[in-house]
Amino acid sequence: MKFGFDIDDTLINLREYAFHYYQKQLNKPVDLAVFHELNRVEIHEAFGLSDEEGKNMWNRSLEFLYFTDCPLYADALDLLKQLESDGHEIYYITSRPIAFTEKTFNWMVEQGFPIARENFFCGMKDSEKVDIIKSLQLDYYFDDKPAVLNTLTGESVTVIVKDQSYNRHLDLPRVKNWDELGDLINSELK
Numbered sequence: 220m221k222f223g224f225d226i227d228d229t230l231i232n233l234r235e236y237a238f239h240y241y242q243k244q245l246n247k248p249v250d251l252a253v254f255h256e257l258n259r260v261e262i263h264e265a266f267g268l269s270d271e272e273g274k275n276m277w278n279r280s281l282e283f284l285y286f287t288d289c290p291l292y293a294d295a296l297d298l299l300k301q302l303e304s305d306g307h308e309i310y311y312i313t314s315r316p317i318a319f320t321e322k323t324f325n326w327m328v329e330q331g332f333p334i335a336r337e338n339f340f341c342g343m344k345d346s347e348k349v350d351i352i353k354s355l356q357l358d359y360y361f362d363d364k365p366a367v368l369n370t371l372t373g374e375s376v377t378v379i380v381k382d383q384s385y386n387r388h389l390d391l392p393r394v395k396n397w398d399e400l401g402d403l404i405n406s407e408l409k
């Protein structure tokens with residue numbers, strides 16, 4: 220089987236990492252409960268920033284957020300390693316800016332993800348992921364972002380949502396954690 224994964228907020232906890240980073244950078248403590256109630260992908264509203272200020276802050280922070288110590292979601296690595304050792308093909312499809320392609324690939328290698336350069340796609344728009352997913356003929360695809368997930372309805376790929384506060388309105392199979400996802404995949408493949 221062919222499994223495709225988004226990276227940010229699907230395999231790694233990037234927004235929450237950013238939420239902590241913003242608190243330090245702006246010297247503004249904000250309760251984590253606020254983070255868990257955000258109903259959009261962007262986090263700047265929790266800090267009283269406008270969309271433009273938020274966009275600038277996000278872009279200034281990317282190098283740090285992407286390439287330091289962003290935590291992986293628990294069990295994500297084990298599950299992907301298990302899939303690989305069971306003989307499945309694993310693809311990564313991230314819409315991180317194209318300038319970060321090589322560093323992102325290297326960071327994923329350093330974290331221990333089973334990853335091959337030819338199975339790693341970076342730098343497309345959210346709306347362009349669907350074309351890659353179709354051309355790869357993926358059996359499963361995992362993502363958190365409504366702007367991506369909404370483009371995949373009607374495609375033959377089985378789409379599974381990584382549960383986040385901003386995607387609860389989507390009526391798709393979802394998992395809250397990777398432990399659960401492992402059970403779901405294992406039961407489907409038997």
Ligand SMILES: [Mg+2]
Binds near residue numbers: 226
């Ligand atoms: Mg994502």
